[in-house]
Amino acid sequence: MTRNGGSETRAAILEEARRVLLDQGYTSLSMRSLAAAIGCTPTTIYLYFKNKDSLIHTLIDEGMNMLHGRLIQALEESSEGCSVERMRALAGAYFDFGLENQEYYEVMFMLHPQHMDRYPAAKYRSARRNLELFAEQLPEGPSQPVVGIQIWSALHGTISLLIAQRIDNKFSRDELRDLAIEQAVATVAARPIEN
Amino acid sequence: MTRNGGSETRAAILEEARRVLLDQGYTSLSMRSLAAAIGCTPTTIYLYFKNKDSLIHTLIDEGMNMLHGRLIQALEESSEGCSVERMRALAGAYFDFGLENQEYYEVMFMLHPQHMDRYPAAKYRSARRNLELFAEQLPEGPSQPVVGIQIWSALHGTISLLIAQRIDNKFSRDELRDLAIEQAVATVAARPIEN
DNA sequence: CCGCCATGTTTACACTGTAAAGTTTACACT
DNA sequence: AGTGTAAACTTTACAGTGTAAACATGGCGG
The missing domain is CATH 1.10.10.60 (Homeodomain-like)
Incomplete structure (x- = not known):
């Protein structure tokens, strides 16, 4: 060459x-x-x-930045809404990103670390920004990050099962999307307002 | 030999x-x-x-049967409770099975089919039994299987991320367990009573 | 007894990631 | 211009993977 x-x-x-x-x-x-x-x-x-994993890591990083853009955009477009509406927009954007970028999503969130070198700390931080956005939409503010994690996890569950084709095709994607988003929204709505 | x-x-x-x-x-x-x-x-x-995948398939089948036993047991132990209590027991048992049998759980629900032959129809049915248990605990009965799928998906999200070590260790497993289960329970509690 | 079939091995192919050593190119400096 | 050096790339090799085709061997039924 x-x-x-x-x-x-x-x-x-x-x-x-x-x-x-x-x-x-x-x-x-x-x-x-x-x-x-x-x-x-x-x-x-x-x-x-360094090796195949570190190549994957940079792809993951790309994906994380793409996702961040989508989430931020969704938040901006719903910035005038209440926390429930912002969460609806955030969850919708997250869901759509996952299904529209399945292969990215897979390396970003579905690959088992045993097959993979530890994700470098610097890049890990950029990934965490995305998750923190969920906690930030809670009515009480980002004081309960674990609740944000839970909302994200639940969304991830549906997306990952759809990607892994573990959900029967007879269930419509749109309906699953709605249910997943409404579950996220409901979790927000159930929080006490403190800020 | x-x-x-x-x-x-x-x-x-x-x-x-x-x-x-x-x-x-x-x-x-x-x-x-x-x-x-x-x-x-x-x-x-x-x-x-036939090949490595079909070997994995029989392990998956084993796992599905183990899981079924656990879920049925949880349901029996909570059979006197209302649908909310039954779902709490079911979700708890599912969660615990996942974390206590991580390697089984991974092949059962986290492996991507592209790496894997299509799961045989007969075995697929035995897997589906487990999922149907979730819809059956809804107050309106199993008439809305998609809601059962959603509840299961959300639980799966937390479990799979924990197994894939994608959740920061600073978040306690017990707390995540509680939140996941309560989210499942809340989804049940929000359903109309019809039967 | 003989042939068949289940049970196993041998050998081989086409892949995979990646390490070590060798080669070529380009450029800076005397 | 000639030389040193570092960057860019190749050659070769190792150890592993799943799996197919051909061949061998044991035991059992006719």
């Missing part, structure tokens, strides 16, 4: 990895096929990424 | 597979190491199981 100044190769790797991830999913993303697609040898990739 | 009458080998395969699954997790479960552990060649396993 022609020398092309390093960072171009790195960009090509990421671009192709992203493409394969979206088209064929995580399992099809192999270092060798990746290398073949961009016209270099497998080991070249190791010049830019 | 000595001929030992077939079903013994099959039993040994399953026993070792179960052991590895519980000890080292799904990723460590390889046909070759499995064969080495029970003292046969990898291909011998293919006499008893």
Whole structure:
């Protein structure tokens, strides 16, 4: 392969990895096929990424930033509403992001760490921002982060089962979406108002 | 390896597979190491199981039956209670099963089908029994299976994130358990009584 | 006794991630 | 211009994966 100044190769790797991830999913993303697609040898990739996991980590990070954009946008669009309405918008945006970016969602939230190096602390923080948005919509403010986690977890449950195709097709996605969002909303509505 | 009458080998395969699954997790479960552990060649396993996935399927089936036992027991112990109390017992039992049998839970509900052959229809039915138990606890009876699915999904969300170690350790498991269960209970309590 | 079938092994293929060592290119500096 | 060095990339190799095809062997029924 022609020398092309390093960072171009790195960009090509990421671009192709992203493409394969979206088209064929995580399992099809192999270092060798990746290398073949961009016209270099497998080991070249190791010049830019410690290993496959750290390549995945940067994809996760991309996904987290995409998600953050979507969530922030949803919050801005509903900023005039009460906490219930903001949560409805947030949950809806989260749900839609998950189903519209299934392959991203999978590497972001469904991959087991045993198959994966520990997620680096710096990137972990950027991921946590997304989750904190849920607690921040509670009427009492972000003082109960665990409740935010619970609301997020419940949403994640439905999304992950849909992605994993563990829910019978006879149940409509829209109905499941509504139920999941309303459950999140109900949890907010049940909180005491304190701020 | 000595001929030992077939079903013994099959039993040994399953026993070792179960052991590895519980000890080292799904990723460590390889046909070759499995064969080495029970003292046969990898291909011998293919006499008893079509492929790795179908071996996993029978483990999933085992897990589903274990889970069913736990859920039925919880329901029996709470049979005198109202639908809210029965759901509390059911959700608690489901949650505990998940965390006490993480490796089973993972293959049962968290593995992506792309990595896996389609779950056989017959076994799928036995899995569905477990989910139907949730809808059956609704005050209006099992007429709204999708609500049962939603309650189950939300529980699954918390469990799967805990198993995947995607929830910060600073959040106590007990508190998350309580919140998840109460969210399930609240969804039941919010239903109209019709039967 | 003989043939068949269940039970198993041997061998092989096409993959996977990744480490070590060697090679080529580009550029800075004397 | 010539040389040193570092970046970029390849070659080769290892150890592992699932699994298919062909071959061997034991025991049992006719």
